[in-house]
Amino acid sequence: MQDWIKIGRVEDIPRLGARTVQTDKGDIAVFRTRDDEIFALFNRCPHKGGPLSEGIVTGKVVVCPLHSWTIDLETGEATAPDEGCTRPVDSKVVDGLVWLKLESAKKVAHG
């Protein structure tokens, strides 16, 4: 089952940047836009598994650092002409805290 899990504060994530969250299902990249919107995606580019958390964030997309695929932060879809999708993760912000909807957690640690 899935639960909302608190993973940190909005300010912990750099604006137009990302941080990662390690889970037993794989790393999740959590992005913050210019307007402090938060998005989360599994941290693997659908192309060759590049770490999306290391890409340049602009508007609501991130550009993969390995081969410059452009991935939509909302849907995880690659932008045409490329095709592919990385799984998005539900996120929400409450009182400046970031929550992700994840498999039940054994522990929560802040970095």
Place this chain on the structure above:
Amino acid sequence: MNALPRQKLVVIGNGMAGMRTVEELLAIAPARYDITVFGAEPHPNYNRIMLSSVLAGEKQVDDIVINPRAWYAENGITLHTGDPVVAIDRAAKTVTSANGVVVPYDKLLLSTGSKPLMPPLPGLDLPGVVAFRDIADVEKMLDAAEAKQRAVVIGGGLLGLEAAWGLKRRGMPVALVHLMPTLMERQLDVEAGGLLQKDLTERGLHFFTSGQTEEIMGAETGRAQGVKLTDGREIPADLVVVAIGIRPNVDLAKAAGLDINRGIEVGDDMATSDPAIYSVGECVEHRGQIFGLVAPIWEQAKVCASRLAGRDDAHYETPPLSTRLKITGIDVFSAGQLAAQDEADEELVYRDSARGIYKKLVIRADKVVGAVMYGDVADGSWYFQLIREKADVAAIRDRMIFGQAYADTTCKGHAGGVNVAATSDDAQVCGCNGVSKGAIVKAITEKGLTSLDEVKLHTKASASCGQCASVVQAILTHVTGEVVDAKAAGMCGCTDLSHDEVRREILHQGLKTQDAVRQALGWRHADGCAKCRPALNYYLLCAWPSEYVDDYQSRFINERAHANIQKDGTYSVIPRMWGGLTNPTELRAIADVVDKFKIPTVKVTGGQRLDLLGVRKEDLPGVWAVLGKAGLVSGHGYAKGLRTVKTCVGSEWCRFGTQDSTGLGVKLEKLMWGSWTPHKVKLAVSGCPRNCAEATIKDMGVVCVEAGYDISVGGNGGIELRGTDHLVRVTSEEEVLEYCGAFMQIYREEARYLERTAPWVERVGMDYITKRVVEDAEGRRAAFARFVFSQNYAQIDPWAERASGEVDAHEFKTLAEVG
């Protein structure tokens, strides 16, 4: 032949129409008149159309002067500026100026232009309310922009939009109030007007359409404070620009008793109701029509000059008109009829909303009578020509909406571009200045012109609005048979400006942050994109080394993490080994760090250094801490910056070495390390012409010889192999450092981001590089000084900063672990 006694011509109005008439007159009858000109403004004759470019910061006032004072002197014209004429005595045939100057005339030319239309609004006379008409208005707006105040522009026609855009580019928040539901409704149909509003909204302008101004607020403060609309909406503002239109300035003519309707009435010969008095420009009314665009006014000037010269065969007829908006990156074109007026008219429409392109042609009886275009106006002048020539388009009707190239390809079997070869010599190319293809071809062949600027200078074609520049360029290419360098493409999808233009504006407007650049230059996306952001970050850093704060989110991961990302997401670490030298302490530290962090691979790079491959990101600060203790610093093996200086062993060890190449390599590297550049930069120093360090395929290479040092530049051993070009031979190491530093700085300042030295050198040419670095000793020393200055801010070891845990610590830690 006896010369006729000279007559006296007085011109009232020193604007574009009056002076164009005088120019035309001097060309056909230079000795007929003694000419006196009165102008109300203190400036010589300038190009009023370009005021919006001055406002937008694209031009300076001096750039838009058409005829400097020297021109008046050369042509024997008496000029009174800042002294308006206040009375005409038609019986005595004299004019009197405000300063009391009285001048008799045989012929009088009224070119008094127009006044801004000011609606009867409460608050119109408050300080902070301006029109958009002359240089003084623009100066007031620029003062307000300097203080970054808020502006409201009233009027969504050409003038208002250009004013709004100019203020926006100057960094002001701008709202625009327009009475009608869509913008530029007299030139654009609803569809194109809507696209225009959408584009401008994306660029940050705010619109209040269907907005009727009730008053300009500010009674209490005594300064304009905002605008109130009749529907109750209020818009705060410190500057209110009223640009709803113009009306002919007829005061003087009216007082003199000439026939006036809306404007000064003139016949086909441009004479007023008094045959000794002529009139041209925005002040006239001809067959019920008044004028606000320049093309018909040039035609009037021609007819009027011919009449003044004593010829009686010239008649003025209003030509079809075309309109274009002078907002960088927004392409709008319209000509003739905007829409079908009855059942005899047909419309052809092409709409590509994804690309923001809209084209409409209005056709009547197989002839084009109107064109409205948005987004792609490349074929505007072709459609306009079809309209003017009343050409029968039945044969190309099914494909003409796709443009001339396509229509030509399929009907005449030739492809691409503007078909200048097939255009007749009398076809008009430049609508503003009435220049035909034949006149351009003649000027090119007779005067040997080779550039667009020269053609502009000699023929005036494309010297006004610039809309026909591509056609003029095509004619030039066609006549000279050379492909002349086309305009560089925009730097990315966020802007149509080229890299060079953006850099120029950064310096010119003193833009010091990325947001300021994007706002002032009208970026389409607030964040920019992954293409322009690293470039802007570099350009700002290069322009303002002591002031700009680096934006690390605009750097590619390698530069952000100060290590090279590899295919599996791990990183590689290359410490600096000055000139390729190392020692036991450094080697021990490297061995220790490899053990401690279980680094899988150590490799010697092509640039004589050791590469530690397969480091996990979170281990980077720890790796750097160990290396730092042994004195190793970042080798910038990941950077668009100085990488390596490869050397041989030179005179210290080699039988053939002529100079200390290793020592010189170390000195060069100590001078240049840490410098950010448009792309990676590699150097090498070889101790003799055997060139063991392969110096002649580097960005800068030094080959030592008995007599000194041969410096060569622009080499590349990478994707496209290129040998260096010889720059200079010098005799001392100090000179090597100065020449290389100067070359580096000029490359930093002038090359485009991601352009290595090899393509840059090929683009600008070795002659240029030689001129800057070798022949201009003062310029070289200044460039070197700028480089040394900027290095004060660059030579900080990024590894030590991050190993301390005080810089970008979050970069190397995960936010959380779950499960």
